[in-house]
Amino acid sequence: MADHTLKIDNARYVLTLDGQRRIIRDASILVEDGRISRVGKAAELAALRADRVIDARRLLVTPGFVNGHMHISYAHVVRGSTVCFVDPGSTKFPDACLQAYEDSGIRVILGECVTDQDAPFKLPRFATKEAIARTTSFVEKWHGRLHGRVRAWAMPFSPETCSAELMQALKRVADERGTALTLHHGSGPKARQEYAARHGRRPTEYLESLGVVGPNVVLAHCLGIDDAEIECLARTRTAVVMCPVTAAKSGRGVPEHGRMPELLAKGVKVALGCDSPNNSNHLDMVRTMNMAAIQYKDARQDLRLIPAEAALEMATVVGAQALNVGDDLGSIEPGKRADLVLFDTERPEWQALFNPVNNLVYNADGRSVHTVVVDGRVVVEDHRQSFVDEGRLFGKVQEIGERLQARTGITFPRSRWPIV
Ligand SMILES: [Zn+2]
Numbered sequence: 001m002a003d004h005t006l007k008i009d010n011a012r013y014v015l016t017l018d019g020q021r022r023i024i025r026d027a028s029i030l031v032e033d034g035r036i037s038r039v040g041k042a043a044e045l046a047a048l049r050a051d052r053v054i055d056a057r058r059l060l061v062t063p064g065f066v067n068g069h070m071h072i073s074y075a076h077v078v079r080g081s082t083v084c085f086v087d088p089g090s091t092k093f094p095d096a097c098l099q100a101y102e103d104s105g106i107r108v109i110l111g112e113c114v115t116d117q118d119a120p121f122k123l124p125r126f127a128t129k130e131a132i133a134r135t136t137s138f139v140e141k142w143h144g145r146l147h148g149r150v151r152a153w154a155m156p157f158s159p160e161t162c163s164a165e166l167m168q169a170l171k172r173v174a175d176e177r178g179t180a181l182t183l184h185h186g187s188g189p190k191a192r193q194e195y196a197a198r199h200g201r202r203p204t205e206y207l208e209s210l211g212v213v214g215p216n217v218v219l220a221h222c223l224g225i226d227d228a229e230i231e232c233l234a235r236t237r238t239a240v241v242m243c244p245v246t247a248a249k250s251g252r253g254v255p256e257h258g259r260m261p262e263l264l265a266k267g268v269k270v271a272l273g274c275d276s277p278n279n280s281n282h283l284d285m286v287r288t289m290n291m292a293a294i295q296y297k298d299a300r301q302d303l304r305l306i307p308a309e310a311a312l313e314m315a316t317v318v319g320a321q322a323l324n325v326g327d328d329l330g331s332i333e334p335g336k337r338a339d340l341v342l343f344d345t346e347r348p349e350w351q352a353l354f355n356p357v358n359n360l361v362y363n364a365d366g367r368s369v370h371t372v373v374v375d376g377r378v379v380v381e382d383h384r385q386s387f388v389d390e391g392r393l394f395g396k397v398q399e400i401g402e403r404l405q406a407r408t409g410i411t412f413p414r415s416r417w418p419i420v
Pocket residue numbers: 069071088184220275
């Protein structure tokens with residue numbers, strides 16, 4: 001259980017991400033019943049007492065990060081700065097995971113991935129009616145569990161693998177139940193030609209013609225979209241989640257197809273995602289911010305693009321708005337949930353520290369996360385998770401992986417060099 005009151009005291013810096021984007025030096029934060037009640041200069045809050053006090057003199061505090069697209073079921077174990085993630089339908093047995101979500105304190109947005117059309121790779125395919133029924137019962141079963149930390153969305157895989165009827169029905173499910181819908185979107189020139197031939201429209205215009213746009217729709221990846229589609233997203237207040245590390249590692253052609261600066265310039269809410277470990281190999285939001293901040297500078301040879309501040313906004317306040325959790329998460333302000341990340345600024349990568357946002361985005365990575373607080377509860381402390389025996393867990397994950405390979409004959413790409 002969370003302490004009734006918690007004080008983060010004397011933090012070296014607090015990056016509030018509030019309306020003025022204040023960075024408070026020598027700051028304290030008071031948490032009451034899982035929510036932030038005060039934030040300000042340590043001297044001003046010195047008289048406030050709490051059940052538990054964390055001495056944060058060497059620490060820098062940010063809001064907890066939101067990860068807008070993260071296929072968790074084939075992910076390695078998480079201990080970074082993420083406090084809330086969207087799993088786009090890859091958790092096959094959420095009942096089995098509920099205890100882990102409970103213990104870890106994480107916020108999770110789940111759904112069942114459905115399709116009703118042929119796909120170029122193996123996806124869960126159902127008759128249209130069944131896909132709708134499964135989504136409806138999933139949302140009814142899971143939305144709001146663990147005191148609201150679990151949310152359930154509709155998750156048709158993509159417009160290419162789902163019929164118009166299915167996507168429209170799932171949008172209605174999301175609308176009627178006050179939840180949201182996410183799908184993979186944007187696939188480069190070949191897919192665009194196919195859309196033009198089949199539907200006579202651009203991919204995003206096709207979604208708009210079906211009514212599958214709006215503030216409760218989150219489109220993942222969105223590479224290869226054009227100006228007219230960006231206008232459509234801005235006009236309909238449709239949100240986007242981009243996965244910059246996946247785009248780079250998979251050779252998706254960010255110079256030609258990446259439109260993050262234009263989306264942000266038009267006011268589209270863009271979140272960041274780590275995707276999956278076969279696409280980005282890590283689930284580290286700090287490294288993801290770093291890639292977002294450097295990728296476009298190189299791609300377009302323009303140092304003004306995606307400043308460190310914009311990358312941090314996408315991982316926090318703007319990303320939270322994109323995922324419809326902005327009322328509760330994304331900034332350090334009175335009334336918000338107490339989801340906080342405390343970075344250890346006495347590690348070498350933080351030296352010398354003059355511009356905290358630059359240090360965070362360009363110098364650091366998730367390994368400098370010292371403490372994580374979710375809902376006022378400390379879940380990572382002094383670089384260690386408080387809810388699991390890490391050594392035992394890592395051994396178990398390795399063993400399960402080896403057994404699975406032996407049983408199924410499925411192997412991961414082998415080393416190009418001989419392992420002797
Ligand atoms: Zn995905």
